Amino acid sequence: MKLEECLKRADETKELILKKNALEEIPAMLDAFFPANSGVCLVSDEHTHKAAGARVEEILKKAGINIAGSHIFPGEPRLHAEYSHVTFLKDWISSLPDWKNLVPVSVGAGTVNDLLKCTSSELKIRYMSVPTASSVDGFTPNGAALLLDGFKQTVPCPAPLVVVADIDVIAGAPAYLASSGFGDLASKIIAGTDWIIAEKAGSAGAMEAPAIDEIAWAMIQPGLLDALNNSINASRGDGDAIKILFESLAITGFAMQHYKDARPVAGSEHLFSHVWEMEDLSFNGVPVTHGHKVAIGTLAATAFTELFFADPKGPPEVPKGFTRPTKAERKAATEAAFKGSRACSRLAETAVNKMMDDKTVDAINQTFRDSWKEMRGRILERLLPYSELKRLMVRADCPNQPETIGLTLNDVIITARKAQMMRNKYTILDLAFDMGNFEGILAKIEASDIYLR
Numbered sequence: 255m256k257l258e259e260c261l262k263r264a265d266e267t268k269e270l271i272l273k274k275n276a277l278e279e280i281p282a283m284l285d286a287f288f289p290a291n292s293g294v295c296l297v298s299d300e301h302t303h304k305a306a307g308a309r310v311e312e313i314l315k316k317a318g319i320n321i322a323g324s325h326i327f328p329g330e331p332r333l334h335a336e337y338s339h340v341t342f343l344k345d346w347i348s349s350l351p352d353w354k355n356l357v358p359v360s361v362g363a364g365t366v367n368d369l370l371k372c373t374s375s376e377l378k379i380r381y382m383s384v385p386t387a388s389s390v391d392g393f394t395p396n397g398a399a400l401l402l403d404g405f406k407q408t409v410p411c412p413a414p415l416v417v418v419a420d421i422d423v424i425a426g427a428p429a430y431l432a433s434s435g436f437g438d439l440a441s442k443i444i445a446g447t448d449w450i451i452a453e454k455a456g457s458a459g460a461m462e463a464p465a466i467d468e469i470a471w472a473m474i475q476p477g478l479l480d481a482l483n484n485s486i487n488a489s490r491g492d493g494d495a496i497k498i499l500f501e502s503l504a505i506t507g508f509a510m511q512h513y514k515d516a517r518p519v520a521g522s523e524h525l526f527s528h529v530w531e532m533e534d535l536s537f538n539g540v541p542v543t544h545g546h547k548v549a550i551g552t553l554a555a556t557a558f559t560e561l562f563f564a565d566p567k568g569p570p571e572v573p574k575g576f577t578r579p580t581k582a583e584r585k586a587a588t589e590a591a592f593k594g595s596r597a598c599s600r601l602a603e604t605a606v607n608k609m610m611d612d613k614t615v616d617a618i619n620q621t622f623r624d625s626w627k628e629m630r631g632r633i634l635e636r637l638l639p640y641s642e643l644k645r646l647m648v649r650a651d652c653p654n655q656p657e658t659i660g661l662t663l664n665d666v667i668i669t670a671r672k673a674q675m676m677r678n679k680y681t682i683l684d685l686a687f688d689m690g691n692f693e694g695i696l697a698k699i700e701a702s703d704i705y706l707r
């Protein structure tokens with residue numbers, strides 16, 4: 255689906271300017287979409303202020319627009335999406351004169367944008383986003399990914415009213431930010447296969463397993479492979495590749511605005527990254543970006559899905575004598591897996607709540623056995639084979655082995671178990687768990703010399 259059409263389906267963002275010299279359009283956008291404004295307040299960090307914030311200030315001053323304040327977060331250590339920054343920004347903005355009529359403008363990558371998105375929502379004012387990198391799909395959705403009580407959560411909040419993305423600014427961002435965006439875009443492959451799986455499981459009674467929404471699907475899935483292939487050179491500052499990458503990521507956010515949930519854009523691969531976000535994963539002292547974590551999560555989920563659907567005859571064998579765990583066993587296993595985490599008891603509660611009764615689980619399993627040929631065909635049609643996905647990641651300078659983000663194969667295996675426990679959202683991990691072949695697939699990944707190597 256074309257960008258204009260996707261924008262029409264998004265009910266919160268009214269305009270996306272994506273072109274060279276887009277910054278020059280900010281005054282006109284303020285006029286057109288925030289007519290009653292008494293000026294702006296800007297939020298950036300030291301890097302993004304240098305990359306675009308200073309220029310935005312110049313443009314605003316030249317246009318005679320009041321800049322009521324400008325908050326610049328330190329560049330180092332890298333800014334985290336901690337809720338405490340939202341509390342700070344709320345106090346800061348509401349201390350500015352006539353703040354209810356100001357337009358907050360975020361000039362930055364994903365974190366600055368998410369912080370101001372949540373802040374604006376809590377202050378009940380709309381904001382403008384000026385992205386400085388195509389690093390993440392989080393610029394346009396109606397939610398902000400924030401760390402709250404040690405737990406990465408998507409806090410519901412309105413999307414930016416207007417997004418002004420300057421291709422020259424974005425092309426000038428460090429390469430790792432573009433490859434992060436590439437990783438986040440690649441994750442939509444698994445978001446798609448997991449949705450196919452969820453829909454089928456949902457038809458047999460699974461929880462949190464909705465039917466596919468044709469519009470959200472049409473926005474993201476049909477053009478996904480082309481978008482990935484055409485954005486490979488984004489990390490090398492190629493303007494055309496940057497444009498495609500940014501636009502594709504923005505559209506995934508519009509699909510969320512349309513669908514009002516992350517199902518169209520995130521599946522099991524994001525659950526891996528959520529675990530590493532909770533654990534504050536760093537490599538050589540530098541926090542690993544969301545998109546780089548998602549890239550490895552996407553490889554892991556692809557390996558898992560490929561192995562699950564490998565046999566044309568039917569699902570992987572269940573070990574002899576397998577029995578599903580009781581609720582008490584599940585609670586104990588989850589508490590052990592997340593021991594030391596502030597969110598431990600909450601996660602254990604989720605893992606227990608998502609357990610279905612035996613009758614439902616049997617019905618889901620039977621549905622997949624009965625429709626194996628059809629389901630396998632649909633999944634393999636969408637799933638990019640692991641070898642091809644890895645080749646794409648290599649070409650896009652994206653992390654493509656656990657070690658490239660400071661993890662081992664064993665870490666990823668342990669993460670898969672946690673990923674299955676942590677959210678009530680039906681994915682391939684739940685299907686394998688319910689069918690009794692979850693551990694068997696992990697063992698196959700460990701024994702292979704292809705997957706996650």
Ligand SMILES: [Zn+2]
Pocket residue numbers: 391438524544548
């Ligand atoms: Zn993401």
